[in-house]
Amino acid sequence: MSGRNATIEVGATSSALVALIRSEWGKAWSVRAPAACLAGAVLLAAGTAFTLANDQVRAMQTGEIPVGTLVPVAEILASSVMFAQMVVVLAALQLVTPEYASGQIATTFLSHPRRWVVVLTKAAVAGVLGGLTGLLTGPLCVAATELALGDAPRATVPAAEAAVMTAGVFACAAMVAVALGFLTRSGVAALSVAFVLLVLTLAAPAATGKVFPGVAGSALVSGTGDPYARWAALLVLLAWVVASVGAAVVSVERRDA
Numbered sequence: 001m002s003g004r005n006a007t008i009e010v011g012a013t014s015s016a017l018v019a020l021i022r023s024e025w026g027k028a029w030s031v032r033a034p035a036a037c038l039a040g041a042v043l044l045a046a047g048t049a050f051t052l053a054n055d056q057v058r059a060m061q062t063g064e065i066p067v068g069t070l071v072p073v074a075e076i077l078a079s080s081v082m083f084a085q086m087v088v089v090l091a092a093l094q095l096v097t098p099e100y101a102s103g104q105i106a107t108t109f110l111s112h113p114r115r116w117v118v119v120l121t122k123a124a125v126a127g128v129l130g131g132l133t134g135l136l137t138g139p140l141c142v143a144a145t146e147l148a149l150g151d152a153p154r155a156t157v158p159a160a161e162a163a164v165m166t167a168g169v170f171a172c173a174a175m176v177a178v179a180l181g182f183l184t185r186s187g188v189a190a191l192s193v194a195f196v197l198l199v200l201t202l203a204a205p206a207a208t209g210k211v212f213p214g215v216a217g218s219a220l221v222s223g224t225g226d227p228y229a230r231w232a233a234l235l236v237l238l239a240w241v242v243a244s245v246g247a248a249v250v251s252v253e254r255r256d257a
Contacts, residue, residue: 017117017121020112020117020118020121021121021124021125024095024121024122024125025125027095028094028095028125028126028129033091033094034091034092034094034095034129035091037087037088037090037091037094038087038088038091038129038133040087041084041085041087041088041091041133041137041170042084042133042136042137042140044083044084044087045080045081045083045084045137045140045141045166046080046137046140046141046143046144047144048079048080048083048084048141049076049077049079049080049141049142049144049145049148050144050145050147050148051148052076052079052080052145053071053073053076053144053145053146053147053148053149054148056069056071056076056149056152057148057149057150057152060152068153069153070153070154070155071149071152071153071154071155072154072155072222072224073142073145073146073149073154073155073156073157074155074157074221074222074223074224075222075224076141076145077138077141077142077145077157077162077166077221077222078218078221078222079218080141081134081137081138081141081166081169081170081217081218081221082198082199082202082214082217082218082221083199084137085169085170085173085198085217086191086194086195086198086199088130088133088170088173088174088177089173089174089176089177089191089194089198090177090191091126091129091130091133091174092126092129092130092173092174092175092177092178092181093177093178093180093181093187093190093191095122095125095126095178095181096122096178096181096182096190097181097185097186097187097190098187100181100185100186101187109252115249115252115253116249116252116253118252119178119179119182119245119248119249119252120245120249122178123175123178123179123241123245123248124175126174126175126177126178127171127172127174127175128171129174130167130170130171130172130173130174130175131167131168131170131171131174132167133167133170134163134166134167134168134169134170134171135163135164135166135167136163137166137170138159138161138162138163138164138165138166138167139159139160139162139163141162141166142156142157142159142162143159161223162221165220165221165223165230166221168220168234168237169217169220169221169237172213172217172237172238172240172241173194173198173213173217175241175244175245176194176197176198176213176240176241176244176245177190177194178245178248179241179244179245179247179248180193180194180244180248182248182251182252183244183247183248183251197212197213197214197240198212198213198214198217199214200214201213201214201215202214202215202218206227209227210227210228210236211236212236212240213236213237213240215227215236216233216234216236216237216240217233217237219232219233220233220234220237
C-alpha cells in the first residue's frame with residue numbers, strides 16, 4: 001500500500017506542477033503588458049542597431065573615421081541587445097510584481113504551498129519568453145545593421161550566432177528579473193536594481209565590471225574576448241541566475257507573502 005500511496009502522491013505532484021506551469025504561461029499572455037514589452041524589446045533593439053550602424057556610415061562620410069573602416073557588426077549587436085534587455089526585464093517582472101501589488105501572490109502561494117516551485121516556475125517561464133524573444137531579436141538586429149551600412153565594409157555576424165547569443169542574454173536577464181521581483185516585492189525597486197546590474201555596470205572599471213551580468217552579457221554577444229571569452233561570460237551569467245533565483249527561493253520560504 002505504501003508503494004501505491006507514493007505513486008499516487010508523485011502523480012498528484014506532477015499534475016500540480018503541470019497545472020502551475022500552464023497557469024504561469026497563461027498569465028504571461030492573459031494581459032497585454034508582457035507581450036507588448038517583448039515586442040517593444042525586439043523593435044527597440046532593431047531600431048538601435050540601425051541607428052548605430054547609420055552613425056558609423058555618417059562618421060565615414062564626414063571624415064570622423066577613415067573611409068573603409070571595418071564596422072564590427074557584433075559590437076553594434078551587443079550595444080543594441082544591452083539597451084533593449086531592460087524592456088525584457090520589464091516584461092519578466094510582470095509575472096511577479098503585479099501579484100505582490102494586488103495581493104494575489106498570497107492566493108498563488110496558498111494554491112501551491114511549495115513556494116520554491118512557484119519561484120522556479122515563474123523564472124523558467126520568464127526565461128523561455130526571454131529566450132524566444134532573443135531568437136527573433138538577434139537576426140533582426142543584424143539585418144537592420146546590414147541595411148543601414150549599405151556598401152560599407154563590415155565584419156558580419158551569422159544570423160544563427162546572433163540568435164543564440166541574444167537568446168542567452170535575454171533568457172538570463174528575464175530569470176534574474178523574476179528573482180529580483182521576489183526579493184524586492186516592488187516593480188520599481190526590482191527594475192532599479194536590474195538597471196544597475198545590467199546597464200550601469202557596463203561603465204564600471206574592467207576589474208570590477210567583469211563580475212556583473214551586464215558586462216558578461218555584452219561579452220557573450222560581441223564575442224570580442226574582452227574581458228573574457230564567451231564560455232566564461234556564459235558561466236558568469238548562469239552564476240547570477242543561480243544565485244539570484246536561489247536567494248529568491250530562500251526569501252519566499254522565510255517570510256510571509
